[in-house]
Amino acid sequence: MFTRRNLLGAVAALSLAGMATSASAQDAMYIPLISKGFQHQFWQAVKAGADKAGEELGVNVSFEGPDNETQVDKQLDMLAAALANKPAAIGFAALDSQAAIPQLRQAQEAGIPVIAFDSGVDSDIPVALAATDNIAAAAMAADKLAELIGGAGKVAVVAHDQTSRTGVDRRDGFVNRMKEAHPDVEIVAIEYGGGDHLKSTEITKALLTANPDLKGIFGTNEGSAIGVVNGVTEAGASDVVIVGYDSGKAQTDAIRDGRMAGAITQNPVGIGYETVKAAVAAARGEQVQASIDTGFYWYDKSNIDAPEIAAVLYD
Amino acid sequence: MTGTQATIPAQQRRSGAARQMLLAFASLIALVIGFSLASPNFFQVSNIMAILQATSVNGVLAVGVTLIIITGGIDLSIGTLMTFCAVMTGVVLTWAGMPLILGVLTAIGTGAACGLVSGMFVARMKIPPFIATLGMMLMLKGLSLIVTGTKPIYFNDTPGFTQIAQGSVVGALIPGLPLPNGVLILFLVAAVTAWILGRTVLGRYTFALGSNEEAVRLSGVNTDAWKMAIYALAGGIVGIGGLLISSRLNSAQPALGLGYELEAIAAVVIGGTSLAGGRGTILGTLIGALIMSVLTNGLRVLSVAPEWQTVVTGAIIIVAVYADQLRRRKASQG
Numbered sequence: 001m002f003t004r005r006n007l008l009g010a011v012a013a014l015s016l017a018g019m020a021t022s023a024s025a026q027d028a029m030y031i032p033l034i035s036k037g038f039q040h041q042f043w044q045a046v047k048a049g050a051d052k053a054g055e056e057l058g059v060n061v062s063f064e065g066p067d068n069e070t071q072v073d074k075q076l077d078m079l080a081a082a083l084a085n086k087p088a089a090i091g092f093a094a095l096d097s098q099a100a101i102p103q104l105r106q107a108q109e110a111g112i113p114v115i116a117f118d119s120g121v122d123s124d125i126p127v128a129l130a131a132t133d134n135i136a137a138a139a140m141a142a143d144k145l146a147e148l149i150g151g152a153g154k155v156a157v158v159a160h161d162q163t164s165r166t167g168v169d170r171r172d173g174f175v176n177r178m179k180e181a182h183p184d185v186e187i188v189a190i191e192y193g194g195g196d197h198l199k200s201t202e203i204t205k206a207l208l209t210a211n212p213d214l215k216g217i218f219g220t221n222e223g224s225a226i227g228v229v230n231g232v233t234e235a236g237a238s239d240v241v242i243v244g245y246d247s248g249k250a251q252t253d254a255i256r257d258g259r260m261a262g263a264i265t266q267n268p269v270g271i272g273y274e275t276v277k278a279a280v281a282a283a284r285g286e287q288v289q290a291s292i293d294t295g296f297y298w299y300d301k302s303n304i305d306a307p308e309i310a311a312v313l314y315d
Numbered sequence: 316m317t318g319t320q321a322t323i324p325a326q327q328r329r330s331g332a333a334r335q336m337l338l339a340f341a342s343l344i345a346l347v348i349g350f351s352l353a354s355p356n357f358f359q360v361s362n363i364m365a366i367l368q369a370t371s372v373n374g375v376l377a378v379g380v381t382l383i384i385i386t387g388g389i390d391l392s393i394g395t396l397m398t399f400c401a402v403m404t405g406v407v408l409t410w411a412g413m414p415l416i417l418g419v420l421t422a423i424g425t426g427a428a429c430g431l432v433s434g435m436f437v438a439r440m441k442i443p444p445f446i447a448t449l450g451m452m453l454m455l456k457g458l459s460l461i462v463t464g465t466k467p468i469y470f471n472d473t474p475g476f477t478q479i480a481q482g483s484v485v486g487a488l489i490p491g492l493p494l495p496n497g498v499l500i501l502f503l504v505a506a507v508t509a510w511i512l513g514r515t516v517l518g519r520y521t522f523a524l525g526s527n528e529e530a531v532r533l534s535g536v537n538t539d540a541w542k543m544a545i546y547a548l549a550g551g552i553v554g555i556g557g558l559l560i561s562s563r564l565n566s567a568q569p570a571l572g573l574g575y576e577l578e579a580i581a582a583v584v585i586g587g588t589s590l591a592g593g594r595g596t597i598l599g600t601l602i603g604a605l606i607m608s609v610l611t612n613g614l615r616v617l618s619v620a621p622e623w624q625t626v627v628t629g630a631i632i633i634v635a636v637y638a639d640q641l642r643r644r645k646a647s648q649g
Binding site: 032069083106 | 357368372560564565566573574611612
């Protein structure tokens with residue numbers, strides 16, 4: 001009977017003692033980041049950026065996220081625990097943009113500024129959003145594709161969807177830039193494959209059948225881009241130039257062996273870094289830019305192994 | 316299932332479980348005191364409410380699965396069943412635009428119906444509970460994704476739906492005590508289930524099936540029917556869990572649920588219910604669920620790295636069950 005109490009007590013004491021170190025630095029500003037996950041390479045890169053900013057600015061940063069992106073309720077519990085610690089500011093990447101609103105309101109009432117990162121929230125409570133500027137990134141994809149096909153000819157877009165923010169921004173960013181800067185390039189079709197490999201493959205083959213003189217295709221996310229590569233390969237149209245988005249093993253492999261010309265990658269390290277920087281500024285009562293572009297890179301066979309690119313790519 | 320247990324008089328069996336529960340309670344208090352000393356931010360009304368809120372869903376699932384574990388069975392499908400119940404509620408309320416009460420009944424009814432199916436697999440078709448409910452777990456996960464087309468269903472058109480878990484009747488009556496309704500529902504579910512277990516024939520057979528099913532059957536009881544009833548009751552309780560989580564998230568998230576069954580089972584075990592069957596209390600399960608969420612929240616408030624939180628939670632489960640084993644060995648020697 002006493003054994004059990006003693007054992008549990010010992011465990012409790014041990015764990016508490018172990019934490020005393022982390023809890024003792026009370027005077028520094030405390031900024032928790034509640035992310036969509038922490039095990040994946042992408043989120044580890046966000047965490048690395050956040051830690052870097054924490055070190056530079058002399059604040060305590062913690063980084064936490066649920067085991068997978070389905071656990072919306074666990075993320076809310078994490079947000080609640082973070083709020084209990086009366087942080088100076090909070091960084092939050094919502095898994096479900098509506099579900100978190102009660103907690104965000106609680107933060108607002110307590111005067112704790114919230115910085116959204118990676119994706120926004122359906123609410124005006126976050127003072128800033130640190131995320132990739134998808135419009136600018138897709139414009140860069142347009143420039144690269146135009147350059148690769150010699151500034152003239154027919155191209156097509158295989159987008160992941162027509163309703164989500166990223167889908168719309170990447171499509172419009174690409175299309176508008178093409179129209180403005182590359183008048184001799186004609187966008188003959190914009191199709192939606194839902195980011196599904198197979199669907200995007202079928203779409204690509206149909207596009208090539210309809211437009212045998214197609215010179216280039218832009219796939220707007222990982223699944224779309226891989227579908228485009230598969231479709232072009234199956235149709236045997238190896239001279240079509242393909243530009244992709246994000247990374248992942250299949251896409252980096254396609255770039256290495258030349259089936260894909262190159263792709264845009266987001267900058268997860270920058271997302272973490274800018275989130276903490278904005279959180280510190282907001283906590284000090286300084287003006288914070290509402291929309292913070294965390295940057296992106298173009299990568300192809302020539303720079304895929306360069307340290308700054310390799311750091312932001314994931315398998 | 317264990318032969319020796321059946322020879323222990325019911326009175327003694329219950330007092331053994333009660334002692335285990337008391338120890339679990341002492342551990343809970345120790346944890347709360349420890350965390351309160353370690354961080355001034357832990358013992359605050361808002362954080363205590365957050366802990367209780369975090370307990371509500373896991374607690375309800377744990378109460379449901381306690382019944383099945385006492386019969387000597389196990390139910391791995393409770394996590395995805397919870398989700399499926401939430402999804403069906405979404406279909407009824409958001410897609411069909413039915414009134415709120417029908418949504419509530421759908422959640423409980425779906426849970427009970429699926430529980431009945433699991434019970435049939437186990438009792439009539441003699442599939443081992445672990446396998447039967449593993450199959451159910453996967454089927455229900457798939458069905459949730461199929462029904463929703465993998466997208467969440469929101470409850471924006473059903474006013475008052477979020478109040479089921481997030482509102483506070485207690486807070487309206489007693490200012491300064493914003494106890495979420497979800498927690499109140501957990502306590503109600505636990506009280507009713509404890510009453511069923513302790514005061515009804517169904518409860519008596521739940522323990523009897525776990526102690527010695529063969530003896531119960533030979534004395535002329537239709538064990539299959541009772542077992543199916545217990546699985547259906549547990550399923551209905553899980554349905555209430557589905558209602559709570561969808562109310563809390565204002566949405567039915569179809570991909571969620573996998574892994575929640577193990578957390579619920581862990582709470583049951585920490586609370587002193589034996590996985591061998593025949594022994595257990597609802598109050599113990601409630602305390603077990605509270606220990607888990609106090610631990611999770613406390614470690615977070617102390618900013619322990621998430622990797623270490625997982626390690627500590629795992630260690631606590633081992634320690635709790637090992638201590639229980641030690642105590643029981645001592646009891647059987649004396």
